[in-house]
Amino acid sequence: MPHAAPGRTLTHCLRALLGAWAATAVGLAAAQAVMGPTGAPTRSVEKEIRADNKPERSVREWLVRMHEASRLRSYAGTFVVSSNFGGMSSSRIWHACDGQQQMERVESLTGAPRSTFRRNNEVLTFLPESRTVLTDRRESLGLFPDLLKSDETAIAEFYSARRTGGDRVAGFEADVVQLAPKDNLRFGYRIWSERKTGLVVKLQTLDREGNVLEQAAFSELQLDVPVRMDKLAQMMNVPEGWRVEKSDAVKTTPAAEGWAMKSAVAGFKPMSCYKRPAQGVLQWIFSDGLASVSLFVETYDPKRHFHESVAASGATHTLTRRMQEWWLTAVGEVPPATLKAFSLSLERRK
Structure with missing residues (x-):
């Protein structure tokens, strides 16, 4: 995850x-x-x-x-x-x-x-x-x-x-x-x-x-x-002897990373997009003003990504899906059908 x-x-x-x-x-x-x-x-x-x-x-x-x-x-x-x-x-x-x-x-x-x-x-x-x-x-x-x-x-x-x-x-x-x-x-x-x-x-x-x-x-x-x-x-001052780990998240755009949506999911607008170079993960964030959805994309790894699934924890649902050589994890406080709509609309442009 x-x-x-x-x-x-x-x-x-x-x-x-x-x-x-x-x-x-x-x-x-x-x-x-x-x-x-x-x-x-x-x-x-x-x-x-x-x-x-x-x-x-x-x-x-x-x-x-x-x-x-x-x-x-x-x-x-x-x-x-x-x-x-x-x-x-x-x-x-x-x-x-x-x-x-x-x-x-x-x-x-x-x-x-x-x-x-x-x-x-x-x-x-x-x-x-x-x-x-x-x-x-x-x-x-x-x-x-x-x-x-x-x-x-x-x-x-x-x-x-x-x-x-x-x-x-x-x-x-x-x-x-x-x-x-x-x-x-x-x-x-x-x-x-x-x-x-x-x-x-x-x-x-x-x-x-x-x-x-x-x-x-x-x-x-x-x-x-x-x-x-x-x-x-x-x-907020860091105590002496403690280790500081800074986030490696870098702001980017989906287009720059080669991703786009074929069609919008009704009501959800793109908010921001980040990549974590060390982990090789891209996160694209959407919101309708109340609920949010994050699309995490990384290179498909058969050793870690062995089955597609839909899971729930309270109001948060998670969908995983293989997209050719990519692996998508969609997470949001939305019904599973919404995550499916996002997964079907996401496409690779380059």
């Missing part, structure tokens, strides 16, 4: 790294009393929703509000992610902002110890077990939760939005917003947006039938906490 390259958003990275949202037995029982098995409102809640006379926001208005909340607010909290496969993990997040400057610290609470720092597009990951620091610059990393990965004006063509009610998450009142796809090429989302600020405090990714594929949420959150940027900057 190719290594992830620049361009993955912070939301995507957190989904992949953290693992699971865990509710207490009391909280889960209370939730099930009001919500259906997939987290959808029950009939009694629907009556309350119909009585709510709040004006409905458009898809763009909801997403811009959420995006601005993540950009302008300082906060700290414990963030947990779970998948329908039972995976579970958590991290502690500190987010600070000062004008246009953004800084974050993400401390893994499960699995191998790991601390990730982000200062705007600069990313450092500290691995204490190996005394190693990984450095990277991510042009398209974005802000948590990065719901505006591309031109937001196109999102309304492929998603509809409606407020379905209210709820409490981590002690905060939140609006529950349903983003429904208008075709079969993308998943839907249920988003809990903190009522006063708009900050996303919980997010579910849903399949076509409304089943929850993946869920991420704050189990504890403090808004507008005095997170000091100078203190976070000091923590």
Whole structure:
């Protein structure tokens, strides 16, 4: 499997790294009393929703509000992610902002110890077990939760939005917003947006039938906490004796590398393209504004690439396919049919 390259958003990275949202037995029982098995409102809640006379926001208005909340607010909290496969993990997040400057610290609470720092597009990951620091610059990393990965004006063509009610998450009142796809090429989302600020405090990714594929949420959150940027900057200093490994990703274009798409996959726009010379891997990144797809291309090696497959982990699907002397790995938070459409459209031009 190719290594992830620049361009993955912070939301995507957190989904992949953290693992699971865990509710207490009391909280889960209370939730099930009001919500259906997939987290959808029950009939009694629907009556309350119909009585709510709040004006409905458009898809763009909801997403811009959420995006601005993540950009302008300082906060700290414990963030947990779970998948329908039972995976579970958590991290502690500190987010600070000062004008246009953004800084974050993400401390893994499960699995191998790991601390990730982000200062705007600069990313450092500290691995204490190996005394190693990984450095990277991510042009398209974005802000948590990065719901505006591309031109937001196109999102309304492929998603509809409606407020379905209210709820409490981590002690905060939140609006529950349903983003429904208008075709079969993308998943839907249920988003809990903190009522006063708009900050996303919980997010579910849903399949076509409304089943929850993946869920991420704050189990504890403090808004507008005095997170000091100078203190976070000091923590980014590499300790004496630690090894620094710099990313070898080089920005390029698909055309320069001899690749093109015969036809576009509806709604998905090319975002960026990188190559890793040491690994011989090219990554071409696409997004529809909410979901992302990465196409990893490398030379076919019969010793490593012995069968084509489609696999799933929560909301993330992976498709592998041989293309003559090349091997394609398509990865994205999309249905398998979408990855198949990308794989059939990709072609070698030279």
